[in-house]
Amino acid sequence: MKTDIILAGVGGQGILSIAAVIGMAALENNLFLKQSEVHGMSQRGGAVQSHLRLSDKEISSDLIPMGQADMIISVEPMESLRYLPNLSAEGWLFTNTTPFNNISDYPEMDVLMGEIKSLPRHIALDADKIAKGIKSPKSSNIVVLGAASPFLNIELKNLESGIQKIFGRKGEQVVKLNIEALHAGRNFAEETGP
Amino acid sequence: MKKLLLLGAEAIAQGAIDGGMSGVYAYPGTPSTEITEYVQKSKSAAERKIHSNWSANEKTAMETALGMSYAGKRAMVCMKHVGLNVAADAFINSAITGVNGGLIVTVADDPSMHSSQNEQDSRFYGKFAMIPVFEPVNQQEAYDMSREGFALSEKYKIPVLIRITTRLSHSRAGVETSDVLKQNTVSTPSDPVQFVLLPSNARKRYKILLENQAEFEKLSEDSVYNKYYEGKDKSLGIIACGISYNYLMENFKDRECDYPVLQIGHYPVPKKKIERLVDECDEILMLEEGYPMVEEQLRGLLNRGKKIKGRLDGTVPRDGELNPNIVAAALGYKKTTGLAIPSLVANRPPELCNGCSHRDIFNSLNESMKEYGKMRVFSDIGCYTLGALPPFNAINSCVDMGASITMAKGAADAGLVPAVAVIGDSTFAHSGITGLLDAVNENTPITVIIADNSTTGMTGGQDSSAYGKIESICKGIGVNPDHIKKLLPVPKKHNEMVDVIKEELKYNGVSVIIAERECIQTATRKKKVIKTETITV
Numbered sequence: 178m179k180t181d182i183i184l185a186g187v188g189g190q191g192i193l194s195i196a197a198v199i200g201m202a203a204l205e206n207n208l209f210l211k212q213s214e215v216h217g218m219s220q221r222g223g224a225v226q227s228h229l230r231l232s233d234k235e236i237s238s239d240l241i242p243m244g245q246a247d248m249i250i251s252v253e254p255m256e257s258l259r260y261l262p263n264l265s266a267e268g269w270l271f272t273n274t275t276p277f278n279n280i281s282d283y284p285e286m287d288v289l290m291g292e293i294k295s296l297p298r299h300i301a302l303d304a305d306k307i308a309k310g311i312k313s314p315k316s317s318n319i320v321v322l323g324a325a326s327p328f329l330n331i332e333l334k335n336l337e338s339g340i341q342k343i344f345g346r347k348g349e350q351v352v353k354l355n356i357e358a359l360h361a362g363r364n365f366a367e368e369t370g371p
Numbered sequence: 372m373k374k375l376l377l378l379g380a381e382a383i384a385q386g387a388i389d390g391g392m393s394g395v396y397a398y399p400g401t402p403s404t405e406i407t408e409y410v411q412k413s414k415s416a417a418e419r420k421i422h423s424n425w426s427a428n429e430k431t432a433m434e435t436a437l438g439m440s441y442a443g444k445r446a447m448v449c450m451k452h453v454g455l456n457v458a459a460d461a462f463i464n465s466a467i468t469g470v471n472g473g474l475i476v477t478v479a480d481d482p483s484m485h486s487s488q489n490e491q492d493s494r495f496y497g498k499f500a501m502i503p504v505f506e507p508v509n510q511q512e513a514y515d516m517s518r519e520g521f522a523l524s525e526k527y528k529i530p531v532l533i534r535i536t537t538r539l540s541h542s543r544a545g546v547e548t549s550d551v552l553k554q555n556t557v558s559t560p561s562d563p564v565q566f567v568l569l570p571s572n573a574r575k576r577y578k579i580l581l582e583n584q585a586e587f588e589k590l591s592e593d594s595v596y597n598k599y600y601e602g603k604d605k606s607l608g609i610i611a612c613g614i615s616y617n618y619l620m621e622n623f624k625d626r627e628c629d630y631p632v633l634q635i636g637h638y639p640v641p642k643k644k645i646e647r648l649v650d651e652c653d654e655i656l657m658l659e660e661g662y663p664m665v666e667e668q669l670r671g672l673l674n675r676g677k678k679i680k681g682r683l684d685g686t687v688p689r690d691g692e693l694n695p696n697i698v699a700a701a702l703g704y705k706k707t708t709g710l711a712i713p714s715l716v717a718n719r720p721p722e723l724c725n726g727c728s729h730r731d732i733f734n735s736l737n738e739s740m741k742e743y744g745k746m747r748v749f750s751d752i753g754c755y756t757l758g759a760l761p762p763f764n765a766i767n768s769c770v771d772m773g774a775s776i777t778m779a780k781g782a783a784d785a786g787l788v789p790a791v792a793v794i795g796d797s798t799f800a801h802s803g804i805t806g807l808l809d810a811v812n813e814n815t816p817i818t819v820i821i822a823d824n825s826t827t828g829m830t831g832g833q834d835s836s837a838y839g840k841i842e843s844i845c846k847g848i849g850v851n852p853d854h855i856k857k858l859l860p861v862p863k864k865h866n867e868m869v870d871v872i873k874e875e876l877k878y879n880g881v882s883v884i885i886a887e888r889e890c891i892q893t894a895t896r897k898k899k900v901i902k903t904e905t906i907t908v
Contacts, residue, residue, distance in 0.1 A: 204545070240694050242621060280719055
């Protein structure tokens with residue numbers, strides 16, 4: 178078993194929290210894990226990505242080879258497409274549809290959504306709206322994780338305990354809201370289906 | 372034994388804590404910052420009273436670590452690759468003095484220049500200083516090399532260098548930790564003149580370093596970090612240094628490679644093992660992250676031996692970091708890729724944060740400079756370097772820490788008046804003060820804007836060593852107090868800022884404008900901390 182995941186977004190949108198939750202859950206399952214992340218200059222409002230690799234065997238490279246990622250999990254719609262060369266022919270794309278527009282040449286939304294919907298395997302959801310709906314506007318990243326969770330080869334309870342470990346120091350209320358966000362995203366994926 | 376999930380940088384920090392380190396010394400710099408930050412946050416480091424405050428720059432860090440070593444304790448100094456240029460004087464000479472307590476110099480290189488102005492390869496510095504160099508293949512080796520490096524340093528009385536690159540530093544994996552070793556007690560060097568590099572002593576010390584070279588070569592030859600893997604197919608032999616070994620193995624199912632492979636993680640290069648590989652195989656493929664250092668040694672000047680494929684013959688690109696695909700191409704494997712990036716995907720370069728004080732500084736500076744034209748603003752290393760990009764296009768140089776003030780002075784000496792320097796508070800403390808003194812001594816007509824956000828912003832908000840002292844430093848080195856101006860960079864003070872800058876641009880001498888407002892990131896974080904504390908109470 179191996180799962181190679183590209184996490185995508187804009188600096189400050191919380192992709193490293195997604196990586197940390199999956200990472201904790203993977204450790205509980207005694208999986209091997211490598212997770213490469215971006216620090217430094219790009220974190221200032223630039224495009225950021227993280228390569229997250231899980232496997233039951235030893236993992237060699239910290240970076241996922243091109244065309245071999247099993248999924249892209251993106252908290253921003255345009256950013257989800259930036260890493261298509263990394264995605265395998267059978268790979269899935271999960272993305273938030275709320276744009277983070279801090280550039281002058283951001284594409285038209287309908288053209289952008291058309292591009293995402295042309296992909297054979299994708300789930301696109303308005304994670305910001307869903308997060309606001311459950312009164313946890315900062316948890317849109319975990320909503321997207323929830324949408325990807327049925328495809329992860331990791332049990333829901335492990336992800337929940339990952340959230341407990343990662344957000345625990347911020348208090349029980351934050352943990353509760355993020356677990357709700359995880360479920361909200363997962364429900365969306367299960368209800369709308371692929 | 373515990374298993375921890377650690378970044379490569381954090382693994383080095385944990386290794387040093389467990390290896391009996393008494394102090395870490397560093398100036399922040401991507402991709403090395405997380406080593407020191409980890410020690411600062413570590414509970415066990417706090418319990419063990421391990422020093423971990425930031426230093427003013429890499430040179431002071433290197434020298435302080437050497438002082439701790441002199442006093443018998445184990446010390447680590449950390450920096451990014453270009454930081455070693457700053458620390459080079461102390462670093463090279465520490466190989467001549469040798470050490471007392473174990474001393475590890477950890478340097479994080481940044482091939483592909485993710486957050487840097489060059490991709491220099493610190494292994495050359497190790498070779499230059501003639502000291503042992505470690506280059507871990509993964510997070511576990513990063514931990515082990517760091518933990519065990521102190522003992523090796525003490526055994527041979529020599530500093531050792533650990534070289535990592537961005538990908539290892541910023542990638543997480545499981546690390547098994549070992550027992551925690553005791554810290555050393557204070558002891559002074561047994562040889563009273565070991566650290567006195569008067570020429571007569573230095574010549575003796577240098578001979579000792581030269582004599583030790585054979586020993587260092589033998590250590591490499593026997594090192595567990597230099598592994599020879601047998602292979603049936605001898606049409607190609609592969610040498611893989613550091614993390615390039617991972618990219619190589621990624622290309623073989625179940626990590627089974629038919630070619631003989633020499634994995635290198637400990638320098639000087641293990642000559643006998645290389646000789647064996649070259650003798651056994653028809654051709655050699657050289658994989659190393661950074662410059663073609665081993666490849667150049669392998670080729671020699673005339674390259675009359677076997678065919679060596681690598682960065683110098685174009686098999687591997689001459690610049691940039693490696694990855695599994697580049698290695699696949701070097702092996703002649705078919706290219707794998709997914710779909711192309713759709714053309715609608717626009718570039719999203721980094722930018723100054725919304726509400727950042729640097730924005731207000733550049734807006735007012737640009738307006739003030741209109742009457743003089745472009746190409747007169749020298750700047751420096753930090754968030755404000757983003758002022759070079761649209762919409763500001765406000766600065767015309769970024770070379771090295773502190774170069775804004777000195778380059779402005781040189782340009783003014785040449786007749787480019789007014790010349791402006793824009794420098795951050797942390798960079799000013801790091802290397803700006805001495806340059807300003809040069810300008811003061813000649814009353815050179817330059818206008819220095821200190822963009823003071825009270826932190827080291829770009830690397831994530833570390834303490835700035837001149838915090839609260841900038842004005843007194845400027846006065847102390849002799850800037851005329853009438854031409855030290857303080858501004859609050861906020862949008863509503865725009866006109867006032869423009870007036871002050873314009874006035875100082877006209878002054879025929881050194882002006883310093885201190886534009887002080889806290890970094891929006893650190894300010895937000897502090898607010899959050901206060902909020903959480905309120906909730907817990």
